[in-house]
Amino acid sequence: MRGRVVKPSFAVPQNYYNLYSFGTHRIQLSGFTEQPFYNGLGRYVCQLQRVTFKFCKFGGSSKGVREFIETDVVDFSRQHPGVVVYLKPRRHKTPIMVTEYLNGNSHWMNLRNMTKSEIKLWLDYMRTRSGEPIKRYRKKIKTEWPSIQGPWNPFLNMPSFVNVTDLPNEQRGAFISEKKSATQQLLEMAKDGSLKNILKTNVSQEDKE
Amino acid sequence: MSNLTKFRRTQQWLTFARLWYLYDATYQDVFDSAIVIAQYLRGMNKPIYDHVRQDVGNHVVVINTSKVSMPVDEWKWRMYSHHSRYGGGQTWAAAHELHSKDPTIVLYKAVYKEVGSAPRAVNLIRSPTMARLHLFPDACIPPEIKANICDQIRQVQPVLKSLKDYSEEEVEKFPKIVDYPEDYVVK
Amino acid sequence: MVQLTQVLCKYMPKWVPRFRGSNKSFMRKQHLLSLCGHLYGRKRNCFRIARRALYRTFEISQDKRREKKVFFRDLFTQRINSACAEHDLQYKYFITILPQLNVELDRKILSSLAIWEPRTFKSLVELVKAKRCEEGIDEAARNATPPAGVITRGML
Secondary structure, three states: OOOOOOOOOOOOOOEOOOOOOOOOOOOOOOOOOOOOOOOOOOOOOOOEEEEEEEEOOOOOOHHHHHHHHHOOOHHHHHHHOOOOOEEEEEEOOEEEEEEOOOOEEEEEEEEOOHHHHHHHHHHHHHHHOOOOOOOOOOOOHHHHHHHHOOOOOOOOOOHHHHHOOOOOOOOOOOEEEEEEEHHHHHHHHHOOHHHHHHHHHHHHHHHHH | OOOOOOHHHHHHHHHHHOOOOEEOOOOHHHHHHHHHHHHHHHHHOOOOOOOOOOOOOEEEEEEHHHHOOOOOOOOHHHHEEEEEOOOOOOOEEEEEHHHHHOOOOOHHHHHHHHHHOOOOOOOOOHHHHHHEEOOOOOOOHHHHHHHHEEEEOOOOOOOOOOOHOOOOOOOOOOOEEEEEOOOHHHH | OOOOOHHHHHOOOOOOOOOOOOOHHHHHHHHHHHHHOOOOOHHHHHHHHHHHHHOOOOOOOHHHHEEEEEHHHHHHHHHHHHHHHHHOOHHHHHHHHHHOOOOOOHHHHHHHHHHHHHHHHHHHHHHHHHHHHHHEEEEEHHHEEEEEEEEOOOOO
16 A cells, blocks of 8 residues: 555544453563552542543434433432543444543443443443553562662773773773783792792802712 | 653663773784674673663774784684675685785674674674774774773783883893803804 | 453443354354464464464474573573673672572572662672682682772681
């Protein structure tokens, strides 16, 4: 296909599929826990922010949604004043429900031919969710501050004189052998005076005779 | 929701900073120093090294490449081949011939081999890794490159001195372990 | 093509198409196909090809599970090696002398210490250096200078 891909008008926005991840661990969404676990310890903040019902006033497939709106939607909004409920009638289309959460995620769901009680259950399921997608955890733990002393950096163990001196510097760059070389040992022996035993000059040979 | 504050972002930059290292190649073995240089190029001197997920390599500036050394007769026996991709287009050159034409190419080829002699994942980043190697035949470095250098790589072997490099005083002071016999004729 | 778990299938809305009749063989195939989502082409849609491809992935993943252990051990070794080299200590001395000091940390922990708690790692290195100088096993150990700030029983 050439050029820019133009999506059709009925295409569902990408962020509407945020809350599910399908398949095995290879293609699943993966990540770390990002839910506020303290939610509900003091006070509970409902993570669901708004619900939109789109339905038809005449169609048979949205009969259950219409019944739900007549009987239960007012009770629902009274019980949960934090959740905004939008009702959007539109002609000759299947009914859907879009739920939007505090963290910006949203979920799209089809309500075709569903009864009143089923919609009630699904809405309750969506209300109690945190807005985080179902995903595989790479690790069961997560910390915001992994390091106490500060993580390693390349300047940490570098001696400070390197910053001041002009490179190349012999102290920094010259080879250091673990063992002493023969020359070095010889010079040390000369200092100690232990070299005299080794040195055999002509004079010493004559003395022996 | 990412918690990347300004402090954390700079911490990240500091940890993954690419350093510029200097290496003095005077009288250093080509093949031994290529191993060390390749390690620094690939970032194997860092404890955060990971050859799968990220490239943490450093820059290495090598000076005095014209003074590199090879073991015993390696200059004579080591052959470098080149193929022009035409029929019968393969040519060979000994190391000393190649070195006389371009004093940086022997070290370049040695490092190129060391960088690639690792799992397949590394070969994908071979060319960007080699792009971070800067070779100079003498001690002259362009000022824009010299300004970046912040550390030096330790040499792989001692820089040997010949008898000419010592002054006469030092030669006289050096302890004597052998004495020539009286009838010995010095040429 | 998306496969659902059996539990979700039961509670799915009515508009989801479902296989009528005996579900036994269908569910068995669906379960297998659900494991092939990451494969390309007909390997993830056609049952007979998918089965062959899936068994092949099992073989590969079994090999990889064994390789993974070696791979990570090599990586941790490399990281400790580079961290030791910063403090002018060789890896072989570090890894052999630490258990003699009753510091029984494995390579995974040591490498993570080198990255996340570098000053702790430095103190471990200095301990090893002091021990090595004190014992003086080889010539290199005898020539090395002991690090300042480490007090051993021999000093007291």
